[in-house]
Amino acid sequence: MTAAFAAVLRRDLLVALRRKGDALNVLIFFVIVASLFPLGTGAEPGQLRTMAAGVIWVGALLAALLSLPRLFAADLADGTLEQMLVSAQPLPAVVAAKVAAHWLSTGLPLALIAPVLGLQYGLPSDALLVLLGAVLLGTPVLSLVGAAGAALTLGVRGAGVLTGLLVLPLCVPALVFGAGALTASLSGLAPGPHLSLLGALLAVSLPLGLWAACAALRVALD
Amino acid sequence: MFSNFFSFASPQAFYPVAGRMIPWFGWSAALLALAGLYIGFFVAPTDATQGESYRIIFIHVPAAWMSMFIYLVMALWAGLGLVLNTRLSGMMASALAPTGAMFTFVALWSGALWGKPTWGTYWVWDARLTSELILLFLYLGYMALKEAIEDPQRADRAGAILALVGVVNIPIIYFSVQWWNTLHQGASVSLTKAPSMAMTMLAGMLVMALAAWMYAIAVSLARVRAIILERERGRDMAWVRSMVNA
Amino acid sequence: MLNANGLSCERGDRQLFAGLSLALEAGGLARLLGANGSGKTSLLRILAGLTRPAAGEVRWRGERIGDLAEEYGRELAYIGHAPALKDELTVAENLAFAARLAGIVASGAQLEAALEVLGMATRAALPARVLSQGQKRRVSLARLALPGAPALWLLDEPFAALDEDGIGRVRALTEAHLARGGMLVLTSHQDVPVAAGSIQTVTLGA
Numbered sequence: 001m002t003a004a005f006a007a008v009l010r011r012d013l014l015v016a017l018r019r020k021g022d023a024l025n026v027l028i029f030f031v032i033v034a035s036l037f038p039l040g041t042g043a044e045p046g047q048l049r050t051m052a053a054g055v056i057w058v059g060a061l062l063a064a065l066l067s068l069p070r071l072f073a074a075d076l077a078d079g080t081l082e083q084m085l086v087s088a089q090p091l092p093a094v095v096a097a098k099v100a101a102h103w104l105s106t107g108l109p110l111a112l113i114a115p116v117l118g119l120q121y122g123l124p125s126d127a128l129l130v131l132l133g134a135v136l137l138g139t140p141v142l143s144l145v146g147a148a149g150a151a152l153t154l155g156v157r158g159a160g161v162l163t164g165l166l167v168l169p170l171c172v173p174a175l176v177f178g179a180g181a182l183t184a185s186l187s188g189l190a191p192g193p194h195l196s197l198l199g200a201l202l203a204v205s206l207p208l209g210l211w212a213a214c215a216a217l218r219v220a221l222d
Numbered sequence: 223m224f225s226n227f228f229s230f231a232s233p234q235a236f237y238p239v240a241g242r243m244i245p246w247f248g249w250s251a252a253l254l255a256l257a258g259l260y261i262g263f264f265v266a267p268t269d270a271t272q273g274e275s276y277r278i279i280f281i282h283v284p285a286a287w288m289s290m291f292i293y294l295v296m297a298l299w300a301g302l303g304l305v306l307n308t309r310l311s312g313m314m315a316s317a318l319a320p321t322g323a324m325f326t327f328v329a330l331w332s333g334a335l336w337g338k339p340t341w342g343t344y345w346v347w348d349a350r351l352t353s354e355l356i357l358l359f360l361y362l363g364y365m366a367l368k369e370a371i372e373d374p375q376r377a378d379r380a381g382a383i384l385a386l387v388g389v390v391n392i393p394i395i396y397f398s399v400q401w402w403n404t405l406h407q408g409a410s411v412s413l414t415k416a417p418s419m420a421m422t423m424l425a426g427m428l429v430m431a432l433a434a435w436m437y438a439i440a441v442s443l444a445r446v447r448a449i450i451l452e453r454e455r456g457r458d459m460a461w462v463r464s465m466v467n468a
Numbered sequence: 469m470l471n472a473n474g475l476s477c478e479r480g481d482r483q484l485f486a487g488l489s490l491a492l493e494a495g496g497l498a499r500l501l502g503a504n505g506s507g508k509t510s511l512l513r514i515l516a517g518l519t520r521p522a523a524g525e526v527r528w529r530g531e532r533i534g535d536l537a538e539e540y541g542r543e544l545a546y547i548g549h550a551p552a553l554k555d556e557l558t559v560a561e562n563l564a565f566a567a568r569l570a571g572i573v574a575s576g577a578q579l580e581a582a583l584e585v586l587g588m589a590t591r592a593a594l595p596a597r598v599l600s601q602g603q604k605r606r607v608s609l610a611r612l613a614l615p616g617a618p619a620l621w622l623l624d625e626p627f628a629a630l631d632e633d634g635i636g637r638v639r640a641l642t643e644a645h646l647a648r649g650g651m652l653v654l655t656s657h658q659d660v661p662v663a664a665g666s667i668q669t670v671t672l673g674a
Contacts, residue, residue, distance in 0.1 A: 007568035011557070018556040079550025086516045088542035088571030088618075148387060152380050156370045165366050166384060169359035170391050173398035180405055197401075204394065212387045215304075219379045222519050373480060455481070 004089035005097045012101030022070060023105045030063035030110055034117040045122050052121035053131075053182035057175050059117075060110050060135060064142040065164050067106045068150040071098060072217065076154055085221055091214045099140075099147045099209070107139030123186070130185040130195075137198040138178040144202075144209030145170050151216035173201055233310050233450040240443040247440035254433035261426035275339040279423075282332035284431035285325045286350070288438060289357060290392075292322035296364075297389035300382030310446075312378025313453070315385060316368060317445035321438050323361035329354050349403040353396045360388045374453050469493055470515070470620060470651060475524035477510045484510055485672055486523070492620075494649040497664035499656065506673030508655040509549070512622050515653060516546040528620070542571050545612055546622045551604040555597040559588060559607050562596055566611045574614050585613035586637055601629040606637075613641055621645060623654040635660060 016023055037055045038048060075081040084094045114135045115128040123131065149167035153159040181194035262280035269276040296318040303311030333351050334344040345351070364384055371377035469492060476486035484507030492498055500508045513519040515526055517533045517540060526533045533540045553562045560579055567574045574582070583589040586606040596604065609626060611617070621642070627635050639662055642652055646664040654662075 003573075004568065007565060011554070011561075011565045014561070015554055015556045074554075077550070078554065079548055079552035080554065082518060082546070082548055082550065083552045083566065083569055085518055086541050086544060086546045087569040088538055089569060090538050094569075148383075152367060152384055153370070156367075158370060162363075162366055162370055165359075166363045169356050169363060169395075170387065172356055173391075173394050176398040176402040180402060183405065197398075201394070204390075208387060208390055212383050215383050216380060219376055219383070222376060222379075 001090055001093045004087075004093045005100075008084075008094050008097035009101050012098055013104060016101065016105040022067070023109060026063050026067045026106055027109050027113060029066060030059050030113065031117065033059040033062060035120065038120070048121045049123065049186060050183075052118060052123055053179035053186075055121070056114055056117055056131065056135075056182075057138075057179045060114065060139065061142060061168065061171055061175060063110055064106060064139065064146060065167060067102070068146045068163050068167070069160055071102050071147060071150045072154050073150075073159070076220070081217065082221060085217065091217070092210050095147065095151075095210055095213050095217070099143050099213070102147070103140050103143040107143050108136075111135040111139055123182075127182060127185045130191045131182050133195060134178045134181040134191070134198060137195060137202060138174045141174045141198075141202050141205045142167075142171060144205040144213075145174075148209050148212035148216060151213040151220060154217070154220040174198070177201060233313065233454060236310055237447055237450050240447050244440050244443050244447075247436045247443065251433050251436035251440055254429055254436060258426055258430035258433050261422060261429060266422045266426050267420055272340060275336060278332050278336045280426050280430050282329055282336060283427050284434040285329040285332060286354060287431055288434045289322055289326035289329050289354065292318055292325060292438060293357065293360070293385075293392065294389065296322060297385040300378075300385040303378055304382040304386070309375070309378075309453075312375070312382065313446050313449045314442070315381060316378070316449055317442040318438075319361060319365050319368070320445070321441050323358065323365065325434065325438070326354060326358040326361055330358065347403070349396075349400045352399045352403070356395055356399070357392070360392070364388070469529055470653075471527045471530075472515060473524055473527075475511070475514060475521045475526070477507055477514060477519070478522045479507075479510065483522075488524070488670070488672075490515075490653075490668075490670060492651045492653065492668075493666065494619075494651065495646050495665040496651055497646055497662060497667045498653045499667065499669045500653065500672065501655075501669060502672030508672055509624055511670075511672065512546070512624050512653065512655060513548075516544065516622050517541075518546075543618045544620050544622065545570065545618045546624075547608055547612075547626065548624045551596075551608040553596040553599075553604055553607060555595065558593055558595055559583065559599070560592040562607060563610055566608070567614055570611060570614075570618065572611075572614055572616045578615060582610045582613040583607070585641060586610045587633065602631060602634055605629050606634055609638060609641070612645070617645070617650075619649075620651045621653070623652065625655055625657065627656055627658050627660050 034055055037051070041047065041051065072081060075084070085091060087094070111132060115123075115132050118128045118131050146163070146167050149163045149170075150159075152166060153162045156162060177194050177198040181191040181198065184194055185191040258280060262277055266277070266280075268274055296315045299311045299315040299318065302308065303315065330351065333354070337346055338344050364381055367384055368377045368381045371380055470490070471492075472488065472490040475488040475490075477484045488511070490498060500511055502508050510519060514521045517526070528536060528540050528543070552566065553559075554565075557565070560576075560583070563579050563583065564574065567579070580589050580592060583592055586609055588603065588606050588610060591599070591603065591607075596607070599607065605626075605628065609623075612621060623642075626638050626642070630638060635658075639660055642654075643663050646652055646662070652662070652664070
């Protein structure tokens with residue numbers, strides 16, 4: 001089971017590495033979205049600081065959403081997904097590896113660049129650290145919920161928009177706790193409770209997201 | 223074993239049964255609604271602080287209750303269909319979704335109409351209203367997914383997975399929205415916390431809720447009959463043809 | 469070993485087949501024949517456990533394949549229309565991954581030997597992107613030549629897109645598998661004779 005996890009993870013990362021453009025585009029999209037907001041709202045420092053959390057989180061959410069079609073669609077098209085379903089390996093291990101690879105190639109870069117965007121919004125250094133921690137904890141939730149959404153819409157016409165329709169409302173808790181951590185830190189409160197809740201959310205999303213994604217893949221390939 | 227037990231509830235057997243039940247539920251809904259509205263608008267006293275405008279709770283509160291309850295029932299049918307592989311379950315879930323979405327919309331709409339005279343604004347980021355809005359999104363996503371998948375059986379199973387994920391998430395979403403609300407200190411007035419509710423107000427609300435319940439059952443049964451006819455059309459079933467031609 | 473009883477399959481409103489049964493013992497070959505759209509691929513997918521039949525069941529060594537899950541997957545090689553190769557990976561990397569999924573840990577030499585059986589050893593370092601259809605099919609079939617290949621092969625049009633040399637190699641591979649006591653279900657348009665101890669033909673859409 002761990003061998004299967006490692007094999008799928010290694011393969012997906014190798015593919016991502018040879019198609020660097022895909023992951024890079026997601027990152028650039030994130031930076032552009034976050035940079036556009038001040039142009040629309042004005043760059044008054046106090047205002048920027050109060051909206052930083054929301055903008056960065058919604059930006060990360062949308063960027064993660066854009067990367068979701070890649071998750072299963074390519075494997076469906078070339079027949080690999082079929083092989084994964086009839087393979088000698090438990091499907092949850094395979095899907096978990098795919099989600100992990102998706103997070104490493106999308107969520108992790110998003111988390112690493114989020115503090116840089118925080119600088120644009122004039123966040124103090126301790127808030128940047130909270131932002132990094134919150135996005136690190138929150139993006140795996142987006143990958144897990146997103147995997148379920150991508151699996152449900154696999155092979156469906158208009159899958160991209162539909163995935164957003166399914167995934168975004170389910171990401172509300174991640175948005176609230178993630179952005180809340182930063183807001184709390186900015187107003188001098190301890191961000192700990194928010195981060196704990198984010199961690200708890202991850203613990204719930206892991207089994208739920210994997211179950212839903214596996215079940216949905218079996219339905220999609222039926 | 224289980225599937226044998228449930229297989230008697232085949233679409234074919236259910237179709238005429240549903241047909242016989244619809245008038246009963248439909249008429250109960252109409253009579254209860256009349257009674258509820260009468261209590262709400264003529265018997266219940268004028269509210270000391272909110273005046274006459276509070277009377278919208280006779281629509282708003284039952285709609286909000288039903289919106290959440292129907293999602294639960296929908297997820298229940300969906301889960302049943304997924305586990306026992308009965309065709310009727312998926313059809314029931316499909317039939318319930320539009321009614322649930324309608325009640326969610328009514329709850330939001332009536333909430334907005336109530337907000338205007340009460341708070342001077344149509345929309346307040348109150349925890350309950352916000353949760354209700356996200357519930358509407360969940361309904362819309364469910365219906366969009368079922369609409370997008372062409373094969374009805376596959377659509378049922380995919381929808382069932384989504385409904386189950388949704389039902390686990392609703393309490394989490396509700397909790398997170400409340401958490402968010404306290405953090406940002408939004409509206410402190412809560413829609414459903416009407417001050418010192420008179421007995422007649424409560425009675426009116428309960429009768430209206432019962433009416434909404436009966437209405438939901440009647441409409442869902444009518445819808446499930448339409449779905450049965452549509453889906454069984456392609457099967458080699460003489461009874462569908464006789465129904466369609468009748 | 470492999471028993472299918474009373475299978476029926478529906479696609480949309482259409483019934484493809486009904487009441488279909490099939491039994492396969494060690495060394496047995498089943499050929500699925502029928503026109504396009506008669507349900508050959510659907511039957512193969514049902515046997516693989518990908519598609520759920522509208523009625524009937526498939527048993528492997530007496531147990532329902534749904535209950536066996538990946539235990540069945542360990543004894544099964546299903547190769548469908550799509551070659552299941554990643555364009556970004558080399559031929560050798562693709563084969564190594566396919567082996568891993570099948571639960572086989574193969575050394576570099578074993579991978580190369582398997583590719584050689586299909587005549588693809590010289591292409592091992594090429595990315596799959598540059599291969600032709602026939603070459604892709606050879607690579608996807610190469611995992612059948614690995615040591616520890618499973619007992620039951622379900623092959624969808626294994627000879628499609630192959631040239632004469634390729635057909636000969638695949639035929640030799642399948643015959644050796646059957647001679648070892650393996651089982652094979654295949655769909656094919658081409659009339660490629662594959663020798664086996666027992667051969668049964670299932671004609672769909674008749």
